[in-house]
Amino acid sequence: MKKSIEIILINSNNKLGKKGEIIKVASGYAFNYLIPKHIAELVTKGKLKHNNMIQKIEDQKVKEKTIQYSKIQAQLQKIPKISINKTIGERQQIFGSINEKEILNTIFNYTGQKFEKKQVKLPEIKQLGIYYFNIQILNNISLDIKLQILPKLKGYI
Numbered sequence: 001m002k003k004s005i006e007i008i009l010i011n012s013n014n015k016l017g018k019k020g021e022i023i024k025v026a027s028g029y030a031f032n033y034l035i036p037k038h039i040a041e042l043v044t045k046g047k048l049k050h051n052n053m054i055q056k057i058e059d060q061k062v063k064e065k066t067i068q069y070s071k072i073q074a075q076l077q078k079i080p081k082i083s084i085n086k087t088i089g090e091r092q093q094i095f096g097s098i099n100e101k102e103i104l105n106t107i108f109n110y111t112g113q114k115f116e117k118k119q120v121k122l123p124e125i126k127q128l129g130i131y132y133f134n135i136q137i138l139n140n141i142s143l144d145i146k147l148q149i150l151p152k153l154k155g156y157i
Contacts, residue, residue: 003027007040008051016040020051020058069138075111076135081146082106088128088151098125098149103133125149 004024012019016034022043025034034040041047084102086094100117108114121134128149136142 005030006043007034008043008047009040011039013039020055022048022051066138066141069141072111072113073137073141073143075113076107076137076143076145079107079110079145081130081148082110083148083150085150085152086128092128092151093126094128094149098122098147103147107135 005027006022006024007030009017009019009021017023030040082103084098088094100120100122103120104115115135119136123131123133125131128151131147132144133147134142134144
């Protein structure tokens, strides 16, 4: 008969779970592998109390971030469209490409918020026109924004 014991995971593990989770495993597995490799530790009253306190703090941080990012999403929704001027050639094709840096600078001018390149998902843009791109604010919060590519007007001197 196997005796199972409860352990707290110190590090996230694909097979066992996330950091801070309390799981039941066989005692031999815990004492011979998980605890010596510093993957887990035994559950005690003090460690359980400490683990619960850390979980509450992390949950509160997640709630605060969600509220903050919801405000950012509201600011981004007020942007009707982003217009970028590009030099064009034959058949209304643009020279160069539209990159995330141009988009992020324009968003920063509108909202004052900085985003990372990896948060922006752009379609392939080679011609003038209207496109939609996605900006990932948080794991579960994303937004589609209208992007208009216009020809750059040549100035006369």
